[in-house]
Amino acid sequence: MILNKIKIEGLKKEDPGIIPAMERRAFLKMGLLITGVFAGGSVLSATSIVEKAFASSGEFAEKYPYKPHYSMVIHQDRCIDCELCMTACVKTNNVPTYGYRTRVFERDDQKATERKREFIPVLCNQCNNPPCVLGCPTKATYKNPTNGIVMMESKKCIGCKTCMAACPYNARYFNEETSAVDKCDFCFNSRLSKGEKLTACAEACPAKCRVFGDLSDSGSEVYQAVHNLEKTVWVLRPDAGAKPNVFYMKG
Amino acid sequence: MRTKKLSVLILILAVMAMITVYEGLVVAEDDIVGGGEIIYTKPLKSVLFSHKSHAAMGLDCNACHDKIFQMAALSAQDKADFNMKGLYDKKYCGSCHAKDGMAFASDTQCARCHIGTKGFNSAPKEAKK
Numbered sequence: 001m002i003l004n005k006i007k008i009e010g011l012k013k014e015d016p017g018i019i020p021a022m023e024r025r026a027f028l029k030m031g032l033l034i035t036g037v038f039a040g041g042s043v044l045s046a047t048s049i050v051e052k053a054f055a056s057s058g059e060f061a062e063k064y065p066y067k068p069h070y071s072m073v074i075h076q077d078r079c080i081d082c083e084l085c086m087t088a089c090v091k092t093n094n095v096p097t098y099g100y101r102t103r104v105f106e107r108d109d110q111k112a113t114e115r116k117r118e119f120i121p122v123l124c125n126q127c128n129n130p131p132c133v134l135g136c137p138t139k140a141t142y143k144n145p146t147n148g149i150v151m152m153e154s155k156k157c158i159g160c161k162t163c164m165a166a167c168p169y170n171a172r173y174f175n176e177e178t179s180a181v182d183k184c185d186f187c188f189n190s191r192l193s194k195g196e197k198l199t200a201c202a203e204a205c206p207a208k209c210r211v212f213g214d215l216s217d218s219g220s221e222v223y224q225a226v227h228n229l230e231k232t233v234w235v236l237r238p239d240a241g242a243k244p245n246v247f248y249m250k251g
Numbered sequence: 252m253r254t255k256k257l258s259v260l261i262l263i264l265a266v267m268a269m270i271t272v273y274e275g276l277v278v279a280e281d282d283i284v285g286g287g288e289i290i291y292t293k294p295l296k297s298v299l300f301s302h303k304s305h306a307a308m309g310l311d312c313n314a315c316h317d318k319i320f321q322m323a324a325l326s327a328q329d330k331a332d333f334n335m336k337g338l339y340d341k342k343y344c345g346s347c348h349a350k351d352g353m354a355f356a357s358d359t360q361c362a363r364c365h366i367g368t369k370g371f372n373s374a375p376k377e378a379k380k
Binding site: 077078079080081082083084104106114115116117118119206207 | 295296297355360361362363365366367368369370
């Protein structure tokens with residue numbers, strides 16, 4: 001993937017190597033790889049995140065390939081780990097106790113001033129270039145051609161778990177009851193296809209941390225957030241080249 | 252012979268365990284200031300209030316008790332207005348944690364007080380009431 005970098009005078013892309021070892025370990029523990037963009041916000045990349053997330057050409061900021069192009073913006077600083085999102089998800093999508101479709105990670109930084117804790121919600125990033133779909137030998141997991149959601153057709157799943165290994169976000173689990181891998185589908189089957197406008201987690205969130213919407217609609221809250229140059233927006237593991245549709249920001 | 256060896260070993264372990272427990276108790280007693288650490292679980296999980304850190308800033312009991320908070324721990328969480336809106340209306344924690352108050356405002360640094368479900372699960376037993 002060729003990335004066009006925005007050149008800002010005096011601003012250098014920081015080397016991820018400068019991140020303290022403790023934080024690095026904490027991140028590796030939660031299965032996230034530190035790249036030029038540090039989810040804690042300590043290292044800011046000089047590369048435009050939207051472009052990095054989406055395309056090697058610059059056209060993506062204007063044009064999204066799906067209609068609606070479902071996306072979620074996570075205001076990371078607002079998460080309080082009440083887990084109402086997880087509870088709502090489990091209830092809505094019949095997730096077994098050993099499984100999950102979304103999780104909330106915790107990061108502690110005792111060296112931080114004032115607040116020393118932050119919570120990071122993670123779910124399927126509904127990637128535009130999904131490694132799970134590329135890896136699936138039976139096409140049981142596929143990209144919905146209309147809305148871009150990464151879906152599962154459990155009947156076709158042979159349980160080889162290649163998709164689980166391929167996912168950069170560890171967003172899949174094996175469901176023993178259906179003998180198939182299960183994952184977040186932005187509540188497409190349980191809610192969106194029945195006319196609901198929000199995912200169960202976004203609706204349940206009391207802190208407006210999870211904002212769900214259509215990125216192809218310039219009036220939507222997600223579009224407004226992702227395209228706001230006043231704020232830093234990032235994605236998890238941009239190096240995976242998966243072009244995720246879940247964005248993170250603070251404030 | 253073997254049984255004797257085993258019983259000696261058990262005795263040593265028991266003594267060590269007792270010492271550890273005793274030390275733990277002493278430390279814990281030193282740590283408790285006022286009502287100790289209390290964790291609110293309503294309306295959602297969970298919020299930590301530390302008597303120790305508030306007292307360390309020079310606040311005495313009657314700074315909060317019992318005009319803002321009743322003496323009985325956790326009694327506030329049974330009230331319908333014990334939520335963020337209530338705090339923004341300068342009730343409960345919001346009496347001080349406000350934009351023009353003496354402490355950081357209630358709508359900032361969320362996870363400083365909100366320790367979440369993970370914080371609740373990993374908290375010491377005595378903090379969970």
